[in-house]
């Protein structure tokens with residue numbers, strides 16, 4: 504209680520008592536007099552000491568908790584948050600910024616959807632998968648529907664070890680964990696490794712589904728900017744000297760949303776830093792199969808000789824997202840933690856689908872499928888670039904990615920992004936504003952255009968509408984309703 508002798512409450516002040524107390528405590532935390540993880544005094548004795556109502560103390564603690572400065576543990580008390588205030592106060596560590604762009608958008612048949620990263624359903628290999636499914640049903644009968652091994656169906660894990668050699672990754676079934684999609688993988692890692700207040704480094708900008716998973720575990724995040732060939736390693740090292748992250752979350756190829764891919768040099772630097780500063784790297788390989796050059800990508804995991812990389816591969820964008828299937832290759836040191844997290848999450852991924860996918864891979868149907876969709880997406884990609892160059896080049900800047908399903912563009916003019924998005928929405932064109940992908944307000948002038956689920960005709964119409972919208976808004980910068 505010694506620290507609290509200096510606290511004097513002024514009953515005549517206009518400032519509510521709980522705020523007075525909260526601000527006093529905040530000052531003690533800010534000056535590092537109250538150190539991280541120190542328990543704040545129990546409510547009743549503190550109230551008696553200060554001659555105030557216990558409910559005022561409760562409100563003061565809630566007030567500090569809302570500011571992220573303290574945290575409470577059920578049945579135990581309230582503690583000073585482990586992170587230094589200078590991090591907590593920076594805009595990079597805040598909730599995902601809300602945007603005035605509506606989050607639930609009515610989508611009809613006539614909507615031109617440049618926002619969705621979900622692949623076109625007409626590219627799903629239904630007949631081939633049906634063949635695999637039928638084979639499994641005939642062969643395994645009821646066994647296909649019983650509880651499965653939490654780690655995943657062993658024949659599938661074995662087949663995956665062969666499959667992933669095409670990416671220069673050599674592993675064994677013991678290190679493979681089957682997951683119900685990459686999002687589950689990210690969530691399981693968070694569940695297994697993160698404690699309240701832990702620090703995670705993320706790329707700036709990044710995939711907001713991962714940010715949401717880290718936030719759900721009470722993690723704080725630091726955004727590290729991206730350069731054209733991967734993470735800005737100088738900034739990364741500055742932060743590493745100050746703070747120890749549990750892990751860094753990154754995408755090596757066709758990063759969402761920027762489309763950036765890592766150079767070999769950046770991959771090596773990142774692995775060296777992970778070793779030097781002792782942290783894990785989550786490599787989210789959600790899309791590397793969709794390369795448009797001749798050379799197939801080589802994931803970071805292929806260079807990981809020191810077991811620093813938690814590799815996550817999804818079969819959503821490159822196959823069928825509704826299958827909810829993917830896998831992770833995990834360092835031994837964390838395997839049991841992740842396995843327990845999987846057990847408590849959903850016991851196991853669907854046995855029927857694991858078996859059918861194993862057949863699908865073993866029948867060598869995958870190679871043909873991925874070759875086909877790569878060619879189709881490449882045509883869409885080239886057509887989109889052609890239309891952009893032809894129609895809206897004067898208004899935007901972008902770097903064409905070497906694969907993937909989207910482009911990341913910057914609006915060069917002063918037109919506010921909300922205005923641009925909302926005006927497009929009036930004409931049934933949807934794009935993804937850059938503010939969705941960062942904790943900081945840095946990407947206000949950016950937007951992502953996806954060609955995952957869009958036809959050639961829609962690309963043509965959509966870009967023409969963008970051109971008309973930009974022309975219109977340039978002359979009427981603050982007018983956006985109505986525009987038809």
Ligand SMILES: Cc1ncc(COP(=O)(O)O)c(C=O)c1O
Nearest residue numbers: 684685686687710759789817819
């Ligand atoms: C970068 C990234 N990782 C993971 C996911 C989630 O993938 P899955 O469907 O495999 O859960 C997405 C989905 O859009 C994504 O963009």
